[in-house]
Amino acid sequence: MLRIEHLSKSYGEKKAVDNLSLHIQEGEIYGFIGHNGAGKTTTLKACVGILGFEEGEIYVDGISVRKDPIEAKKRLAYIPDNPDLYAFMTGIQYLNFIADIYGVGKERTERIEKYGEIFSLTGDLAQPIGAYSHGMKQKLALISALMHEPKLLVMDEPFVGLDPKAAHSLKEIMRDICRRGGAIFFSTHVLDVAERLCDKVAIIKGGKLIKAGGMSEVKGDESLESAFLDTVE
Amino acid sequence: MVKALLKKQLLETLSFFLIDAKNGKRRSKGAVIGFGVLMLYVVVVMIAMFYMMAEKLCLPLVNGGLAWVYFAFFAAMATAFAVVGTIFAVRNKLYEAKDNDLLFSMPIKPWAVLFSRMFGLYVTAFFSVALIYLPAVVCYCIQAVFSALTVLFALLSLVILPLGAVALSCVLGFLLALLTRKLRAKNLFTLLFSLAFFVLYFWAYSKINTYLSYLLTHGAAVGNTIKAWLFPFWLFGLGASGKALSFLGFAGIFIGVFALVYFLLSVTYVWLVTQKRGEQKATYKENKAKQSSVLIALLKKETFRFCKNPLILLNSMLGAVFFLLLPVLLCLNKEMVQLLTAGGKDLKVLLLAGLLAMVSTMNGVTASSISLEGESVWIVRSSPVKTGTVFAAKLLLHILVTAVLATICHIVLSVLLALPVSYALLVWLAVMAVIVLTALSGLAINLKFPNLHWTNEVAAVKQSLSPMVSIFAGWGVVLTLALAYVLLRRYLPVWAFLCMAVVLLAVGSLLLCVWLKRRGEKLFEEL
Numbered sequence A: 001m002l003r004i005e006h007l008s009k010s011y012g013e014k015k016a017v018d019n020l021s022l023h024i025q026e027g028e029i030y031g032f033i034g035h036n037g038a039g040k041t042t043t044l045k046a047c048v049g050i051l052g053f054e055e056g057e058i059y060v061d062g063i064s065v066r067k068d069p070i071e072a073k074k075r076l077a078y079i080p081d082n083p084d085l086y087a088f089m090t091g092i093q094y095l096n097f098i099a100d101i102y103g104v105g106k107e108r109t110e111r112i113e114k115y116g117e118i119f120s121l122t123g124d125l126a127q128p129i130g131a132y133s134h135g136m137k138q139k140l141a142l143i144s145a146l147m148h149e150p151k152l153l154v155m156d157e158p159f160v161g162l163d164p165k166a167a168h169s170l171k172e173i174m175r176d177i178c179r180r181g182g183a184i185f186f187s188t189h190v191l192d193v194a195e196r197l198c199d200k201v202a203i204i205k206g207g208k209l210i211k212a213g214g215m216s217e218v219k220g221d222e223s224l225e226s227a228f229l230d231t232v233e
Numbered sequence B: 001m002v003k004a005l006l007k008k009q010l011l012e013t014l015s016f017f018l019i020d021a022k023n024g025k026r027r028s029k030g031a032v033i034g035f036g037v038l039m040l041y042v043v044v045v046m047i048a049m050f051y052m053m054a055e056k057l058c059l060p061l062v063n064g065g066l067a068w069v070y071f072a073f074f075a076a077m078a079t080a081f082a083v084v085g086t087i088f089a090v091r092n093k094l095y096e097a098k099d100n101d102l103l104f105s106m107p108i109k110p111w112a113v114l115f116s117r118m119f120g121l122y123v124t125a126f127f128s129v130a131l132i133y134l135p136a137v138v139c140y141c142i143q144a145v146f147s148a149l150t151v152l153f154a155l156l157s158l159v160i161l162p163l164g165a166v167a168l169s170c171v172l173g174f175l176l177a178l179l180t181r182k183l184r185a186k187n188l189f190t191l192l193f194s195l196a197f198f199v200l201y202f203w204a205y206s207k208i209n210t211y212l213s214y215l216l217t218h219g220a221a222v223g224n225t226i227k228a229w230l231f232p233f234w235l236f237g238l239g240a241s242g243k244a245l246s247f248l249g250f251a252g253i254f255i256g257v258f259a260l261v262y263f264l265l266s267v268t269y270v271w272l273v274t275q276k277r278g279e280q281k282a283t284y285k286e287n288k289a290k291q292s293s294v295l296i297a298l299l300k301k302e303t304f305r306f307c308k309n310p311l312i313l314l315n316s317m318l319g320a321v322f323f324l325l326l327p328v329l330l331c332l333n334k335e336m337v338q339l340l341t342a343g344g345k346d347l348k349v350l351l352l353a354g355l356l357a358m359v360s361t362m363n364g365v366t367a368s369s370i371s372l373e374g375e376s377v378w379i380v381r382s383s384p385v386k387t388g389t390v391f392a393a394k395l396l397l398h399i400l401v402t403a404v405l406a407t408i409c410h411i412v413l414s415v416l417l418a419l420p421v422s423y424a425l426l427v428w429l430a431v432m433a434v435i436v437l438t439a440l441s442g443l444a445i446n447l448k449f450p451n452l453h454w455t456n457e458v459a460a461v462k463q464s465l466s467p468m469v470s471i472f473a474g475w476g477v478v479l480t481l482a483l484a485y486v487l488l489r490r491y492l493p494v495w496a497f498l499c500m501a502v503v504l505l506a507v508g509s510l511l512l513c514v515w516l517k518r519r520g521e522k523l524f525e526e527l
Helices: A042-046 A070-076 A091-101 A105-119 A134-144 A164-179 A189-198 A214-219 A224-232 B002-013 B029-061 B069-095 B100-104 B110-143 B148-181 B187-218 B220-228 B231-240 B244-274 B294-308 B310-316 B317-332 B336-339 B345-360 B365-369 B371-383 B387-416 B420-448 B455-463 B464-490 B494-525
Strands: A002-012 A014-024 A027-036 A054-061 A076-079 A152-156 A182-185 A200-205 A208-214
Touching: A002 A042, A014 A042, A014 A054, A014 A208, A027 A042, A027 A164, A027 A189, A027 A224, A042 A054, A042 A182, A054 A070, A070 A076, A091 A105, A091 A134, A091 B069, A091 B294, A091 B387, A134 A164, A152 B110, A164 A182, A164 A189, A164 B069, A164 B336, A189 A224, A200 A224, A208 A214, A208 A224, A214 A224, A224 B336, B002 B110, B029 B069, B029 B110, B029 B187, B069 B110, B069 B148, B069 B220, B069 B231, B100 B244, B100 B420, B110 B148, B110 B244, B148 B231, B148 B244, B187 B220, B187 B310, B187 B317, B220 B231, B231 B244, B294 B310, B294 B365, B294 B387, B310 B317, B310 B365, B310 B455, B317 B336, B317 B345, B317 B387, B336 B345, B345 B387, B345 B464, B345 B494, B365 B371, B365 B387, B365 B420, B365 B464, B371 B455, B387 B420, B387 B494, B420 B464, B420 B494, B464 B494
Parallel strands: A027 A182, A027 A200, A076 A152, A152 A182
Antiparallel strands: A002 A014, A002 A054, A200 A208
């Protein structure tokens, strides 16, 4: 579903991502862990077509992000670590805007109702986004991401700011997407969650991939936390 | 503790000078010096302007035995200027400051927090007062009397006048916040209030010479009005012109009013800033929304953005305001119509074209549309939307709003000036060509100078380079065309010149389209 081949991205002199390759297959929840500034967000942004890159290639469902970004983006949804949404819109205006962009027709009403209930946000959809808390913005970003039923969900720290019920619902939705043949690629610092949720995990340090593979392969007999600390230090 | 708070407040007040709003980083030494020189230039221009005004009034009033009116007039004007300069900051800096929660969680007495906040306002008011009152005093010392007492009272005035301005701002700001808090159509209220203020400002500015002449010829009558309605300024005027007891009276009133406002606010401050806002929560009703095309969805988004904030709306669509005011102004002012038609048909046509073109360049929707994406630029960047479509939505909003209002204004003015239909059509075409070119150049300029890292979106419009450069570029185009006409008028009749202008503007627009396609899209994708 997502194939990253020899990705390299620099900011001036600094190499943020260095020759990184990963393959996330259909039905997989793939965790991406590393220190602050390790290159996680840069990689995720490159995957969703926000950031250009100097070397390598990224394919979403077999479509090159570099050559045909529009087709690639139609198949995915992205949630950044700090969802800065349009503060001048109400929640429902934002959801309708996203639905229009992705060409979601009549089914939008049903999906807004469904996900609005799941994330307990229906009652606040008429409020301006500017009045939302961080958690509410995160929920709205999640609902908007799920509106067009993406095949690939790319998320940067998706659990930050979510209440326990919403976090639980998100995990269920992630599993459901994978059951239906989709894939999830997300970064997190919450290693307990990653350990319980992910099928595979990749560890990045200084822009380079240190370790990647199945959960048991990466952590061995240790906890993911211990394995991560052993690997990066 | 108070010292630390005052230092923080001073840094906050002066941050516009030291911190670059674009990226939140400290300006380099060179940038600080450059910015300082620019600020100094503005200050010098304003001081010169008020000095010239003082020069006109000083001797006639002093010789007529009305020196106190001279001082009272400038003191009242300086105080009003300081109130205008601080009233809009009261809400954000006093009642809804971002760090209120942080400071109240610390072991700091509320009165100290309030004191530091009012100090920040005082600094702003002090500079506003100094800009007007200082040139008046210098002029008085040069032209009339120079004495130690005049200088002493002037220095004391500079300290005391801002106290009154801050006290008045705090009260008016509080009432304004109270009024708008429960209001449902808050944006409409703010828009109308700002428009009224704007119209009042231009009206007063256009009448300033009449009022100055009136002051010179009817100084005593103005003095009586000041005595009756602005009693503290009457005392001030007498004091500044040498009567110490009156000065003490004025100082007592200003300091007393400030102390009273400070006391009242300090005992209620925590309650004022922590009480729940009384806004009603809108309830969501499920509606079956109509599906829109990507372009229409983006156009709606741009419209929401500009309409949601009255300050953005007014600052980006200043031209639209003039397009609405111009027909009214000309309908009411027959002299102006006569002035425009006095030079014959050719000049009338050119004046109308120039006027409408100049006004249209003051609409800067596209010039801040990239900056206004701010940190939420990831939404369109990660969506399956062509960059060209994003640009098209921004251009469409600019062109639609400006063209519709310009057309209405053009029709009314053409009728008022009795323009032949063929010429009216040519003028309309030329203005439309300017509008398209301005929309495209505004977008291009904003792509070259984007400001995405603002904390308040108004900064993307008011404190960014792009809108200013865009307006000057638009004026540059219109003035260049005017100059071209002056040079070519012997060889080209007006109709031919207008046709040539339309063609040139169209070619310019075409070139900008090519640039936006080739370079602009890349710049946007690299944001």
